[in-house]
Amino acid sequence: MGGGTRATATVASFLDVLILLSLTTMSTAILDPLDFLALQSIRKSLEDMPGSTFFSSWDFTSDPCTFSGVLCDTEAQPNKVVALNLGDARAGSPGLIGRLDPSIGRLSSLAELTVVPGRVFGTIPDSIGQCKQLQFLGISRNYLSGPIPDALAGLSRLQTLDLSYNLLSGAIPAGLGSLPLLANLIFSRNKLSGRIPPISSPALTRLDLRRNLLTGPLPQRLPPSITYLSLSWNNLSGNVDRVLSRLQRLNYLDLSMNRFTGSIPAAMFGFPITSLQLQRNLFTGEVAPLDQVTIPTVDLSYNLFTGHISPLFSSVQNLYLNNNRFTGQVPGSFVDRLLSSGIQILYLQHNYLTGIELNPTSAIPLTTSLCIQYNCMIPPSQATCPLKAGTQKTRPTSQCIRLRG
Structure with missing residues (x-):
């Protein structure tokens, strides 16, 4: 009986680990890889003008769908970027400087x-x-x-x-x-x-x-x-x-x-x-x-x-x-x-x-x-x-x- 109980507990623990790993994977790998790479290229080609902090949230160790100006379709699997609004839209805010990277064309769901x-x-x-x-x-x-x-x-x-x-x-x-x-x-x-x-x-x-x-x-x-x-x-x-x-x-x-x-x-x-x-x-x-x-x-x-x-x-x-x-x-x-x-x-x-x-x-x-x-x-x-x-x-x-x- 003791061995059976321990085996049952081990299986339950293993399932808990699988569920945790699944949830972790879903929370970090939610964006389409092509969209992820496109956002990285776009970020490299543009900079904040003095006084702008638009790109301060663009930390690629986190979920890009939480970045300022990025809106994703969370129903899609994997998620896709559907809106990209580059720069702080508040009136009078400093804009961005740089070029538009051709990788924008990879955002196939962009509306x-x-x-x-x-x-x-x-x-x-x-x-x-x-x-x-x-x-x-x-x-x-x-x-x-x-x-x-x-x-x-x-x-x-x-x-x-x-x-x-x-x-x-x-x-x-x-x-x-x-x-x-x-x-x-x-x-x-x-x-x-x-x-x-x-x-x-x-x-x-x-x-x-x-x-x-x-x-x-x-x-x-x-x-x-x-x-x-x-x-x-x-x-x-x-x-x-x-x-x-x-x-x-x-x-x-x-x-x-x-x-x-x-x-x-x-x-x-x-x-x-x-x-x-x-x-x-x-x-x-x-x-x-x-x-x-x-x-x-x-x-x-x-x-x-x-x-x-x-x-x-x-x-x-x-x-x-x-x-x-x-x-x-x-x-x-x-x-x-x-x-x-x-x-x-x-x-x-x-x-x-x-x-x-x-x-x-x-x-x-x-x-x-x-x-x-x-x-x-x-x-x-x-x-x-x-x-x-x-x-x-x-x-x-x-x-x-x-x-x-």
């Missing part, structure tokens, strides 16, 4: 990759195109250079691609515009050149390509799903009325600082836009909204628009029509809105306007800024203008004789 603003330089590894599960790629406000890899156009699950505020150059890869799930394409403030490729992604809502070196016309068809379109500060040209007419969900439009020509579709002034920026182009023709304009800010300045100013603009809070070729009287409804503080900014300078029905004794509210100088009339003495409007109060008589006659 999210972000790099906080810092000094990450060099090119974007082509290998990121191997991360077929990638849905969110955001590397903005760093010093990435070189071209955008064509391989990114193979990421069929991608929903957001933000590479803004870098030094990227070359053309936008043609295939990016047809990714089926892409909702946000943000390449602003780079050095991208060439034409905007065809864009047909049916889910696209935000297209931001401002401050690049892009040339040529807009693609003939942009997805009607777009709500935010910013293409300012490029060298784009051509007619846009047909393209814009289809974008009836727009709530923000900035085409300023380009060389666009032609007219503006009247229907566009009825879109649910909060800010309409069309300044400093070569737009022509009359501007005739179909109904009262409820867009808070409309900037049509520095173009070649002609004809009378429509009274339907009197409901706009901030209206910039300066430096065009508008003629005729300022609508009376504008004066009413000015005196009631309904208009905050009304810039009409540098046109060919011939009058405004504003009583000299009427007090313009201090909250309102009115500039109407350098037209074919004497501007109200209360009007205050920005310095760039110049010092000349009226146009030379020779430029206004035909209008008055």
